[in-house]
Amino acid sequence: MSCVPSPRHVAVLLEESLMAIKSQFPTGPKILLDATYGCGNFSKAILGNTKVTTKLDVFKRTRIIACDRDPKAIKLALNVESYNAHKVVPCFTKFSELYQNSPEKEVDVVMMDIGFSSMQVDQEDRGFSYLKDGPLDMRFGQYELVHELFTPSDWLRITGRKNTGEEDMKAEDVINRFSESELITIFTKVSIFHPFD
Incomplete structure (x- = not known):
């Protein structure tokens, strides 16, 4: 799964989400669980790796639990620069097992961007595409x-x-x-x- 920016792939309500979190946590959340990590657009913005207009200084101490059912997304989370600084902790799981598999049982914020991404549609071998021929698969966790x-x-x-x-x-x-x-x-x-x- 490539996370090269695509004109069709936009993180929905990114600025609004960051502002909502800041309004509830003026000094920043300690632990944020990104339940649909995908290509990490929300998490990367919090880490300061994405250009946004929202000031991100309140997120300096925020630790991110990067959850996803797609093993390719978890592989991308492992490559995030801040992973080495223990700011991003990958968690390979599905929604029904989120609590039991999360390394943190108490979190301040849970972010979820429900659905599949344009990058999954772009890969015909995933089975999500209606634009390209491919197997009828449509599983986020193809490991299953x-x-x-x-x-x-x-x-x-x-x-x-x-x-x-x-x-x-x-x-x-x-x-x-x-x-x-x-x-x-x-x-x-x-x-x-x-x-x-």
């Missing part, structure tokens, strides 16, 4: 093994289909081969038994 999610056997079982040697199906095969009613059944049951986190 298929058996941790749903296997083709699960798709067959959920829809009541008989097993006809389709164990090696991919998500794109399910979308293209299954009927509309079977897909509705899958999406309904998956959202109940495996809620998105």
